[in-house]
Amino acid sequence: MEYAVVMKGIVKRFPGVLANNHVDLFVEKGEIHAIVGENGAGKTTLMKQLYGLLKPDEGEIYINGTKVEFSGPADAIKHGIGMVHQHFMLVENLTAYENVIIGMEPKKGLILDRKKARNEVKKLSEEYGLMVDVDMKIEDMPVGLQQRVEIIKTLYRGADILILDEPTAVLTPQETEELFDILRRLKKNGKTIIFISHKLNEVMAISDRITVMRQGKVTGNLITSQTTPQEIARLMVGRDVVLTVEKKPKKPGETLLEVKDLWVKDNRGLDAVKGISLEVKKGEIVGIAGVAGNGQSELVEAITGLRRVEKGKVLFKGKDITGYDPKRLRDLGIYHVPEDRLKRGLIVDFPAYFNTILGRHMIEPFVKNGFLNFREIKSFSRKLFEEFDIRPRNIELLAGSFSGGNQQKIIVARELSFSPELLVVAQPTRGLDVGAIEFIHKTLVSMRDRGVGILLISMELDEIFSLSDRILVMYEGQIMGEVRPEETTREEVGLMMAGHRLEEIRK
Structure with missing residues (x-):
């Protein structure tokens, strides 16, 4: 078996968090390999180490059989690794080809050779069926085309191993299917693709093999054709999960x-x-x-x-x-779960228990004789933490110290708990x-x-x-x-x- 990527015993620690706990990852050459896991499972942290954005505290990385140590993304790029981030790294008022060549501009003497640059980018676009108008400005492109420009950027830099982080998050169903066609074409051309996603139906549709992570560890290595969404979900969460929503006919x-x-x-x-x-x-x-x-x-x-x-x-x-x-x-x-949890949903420098009563912090039972009733507030907060499985179970921690997913749970728990008429x-x-x-x-x-x-x-x-x-x-x-x-x-x-x-x- 030839492996494009081998990561052995990877450990990555942050203050108070063991993000990767002796993780092993084996990605075969020319396959589409999905990495799935719940929020905070450590999958993006693992990929940041593969791309040189972070250095492992322990463990070894091998690319095409050669042991490597990256001091930054430039080293990863030299070894044929490209990463398409969830939030695109594009300059809005530049054209597609100008974005692709940034930092690797072909020159004619001391001057940018625009004709050569444009032709090289156009050739890549056509070769892999990406079909991008190389002269169009990014600001005029729908997100699906912007993502294609990001893929061309990695190919222009010689990537044979592509990491895509939640690549379908901003795409329509048609754009998602078009992306999958592109990924299959890249695979056919010998590229190796690592696909990070939480959408199990998409993982089933596009991947050859799957690595499942939970709480910083690998909990499963699966062959896609021999597994089910239910098995993946169980390995992600540690219990059986109902993936379909059952609801009775509405009575408006x-x-x-x-x-x-x-x-x-x-x-x-x-x-x-x-x-x-x-x-x-x-x-x-x-x-x-x-x-x-x-x-x-x-x-x-x-x-x-x-x-x-x-x-x-x-x-x-x-x-x-x-x-x-x-x-x-x-x-x-009328209650509201806001889109931007940090801007609209939480006061990150306040304790979690206070955030669970925001909007109701001026009325009984959370106020008694004009003062905050901390016993009632904390009792209510502990109940919500249990009911909504908010982790860690420490209501005294500042809201800003929770992971993004658990911050979201604090907001949802608060808004759903106050018996709204309209949500x-x-x-x-x-x-x-x-x-x-x-x-x-x-x-x-x-x-x-x-x-x-x-x-x-x-x-x-x-x-x-x-x-x-x-x-x-x-x-x-x-x-x-x-x-x-x-x-x-x-x-x-x-x-x-x-x-x-x-x-x-x-x-």
Whole structure:
């Protein structure tokens, strides 16, 4: 067996955390090898060591049989390793080919040889079926094409081993399938691909073998064709996980939320929400699908009192609440799980126990005779930590010292625990492992069954399909169509996410 990558006994420590605990990884030449694991399992830390961004405290790395020690990414690149990060490293106002050649510009004497650079990048794009307009500026490209530019960058630098970190996080279903076609073509051309993901259906569709990690250790080495999503999930979490959401037919009641012809601007003063109308009834989950950056964030902020409405109205049970601040909305029974947990959801320099009561910290039972009732606050906080499996179980720790996934659990636990009438949830399971996702999905469905109205915004199409009673699709600040999950397909929703209106698709 020829291995492109061997990592033996890798140990990486951070203060108070053993991120990698004697990890072994064996990646065969010319395969697509998936690394999966719950949030904080250590998979990205492991890949950062392979790419030279971190140095192992213990262990050895071999590339194509040769032992290596990297002092930085430049060393990894020299050994044929390229990494496509989850957040792209591109210069917006430069063209595709200019981004690709940065740091490795071909010269004619002392001057940049633009013709040669352009031709080399064009040749790579065509050779691997990436089909990028090399003269297009990054700012004019959809994210799927931007990702292709990142892949070309690694190939231009001679990468034979490509690491892709959560590569489908910002893609439509069609773009994901196109990416998989590209990865299969790269594999056919002899490239080795390491695919980091938490989406088990995608791992099953694209990989040859799988390494599963949990709490810094490898818990399984699997051949994809001989395993199941259920087995992978069990190895990730340490117990059986229900991967499908079971929900009864909805029984919607009165209309709770009405949004009428809403217009909202983004931080640049441009229209981000363009005349959107929607409604959420009691006892239903309305999902909003769309690729990030199409106005979903601004819509949520306008509804929850965090952004000014330019035109239009927001009504709650028939009452005009346009422009109400978050406190007044909470008093009405409207709660919010924000997309940006650090900016909107937590006070990171405050203890976790205080963060579990934010928004209710001025009322009984958390206040007694005008003072904070710490006994009640801490008792309530400990109960939430147990119920939502927030780790570590230390409520005295500052919120900023928890992992991203556990910070998310603190916010979700807080917002779900106060019996809202209307819940606006943005990216509720971002950064969570499959076990925590299972718990939150069940909780949202049980709240819906108790009559809570839920507006769900998620980049995860599986989540939208599993939870929603109705799905609205946003593109460039507008609704492209409304469908029921049982009456549509991922392909149809994907086309709407790419800017096609439902009536055009169904002609």
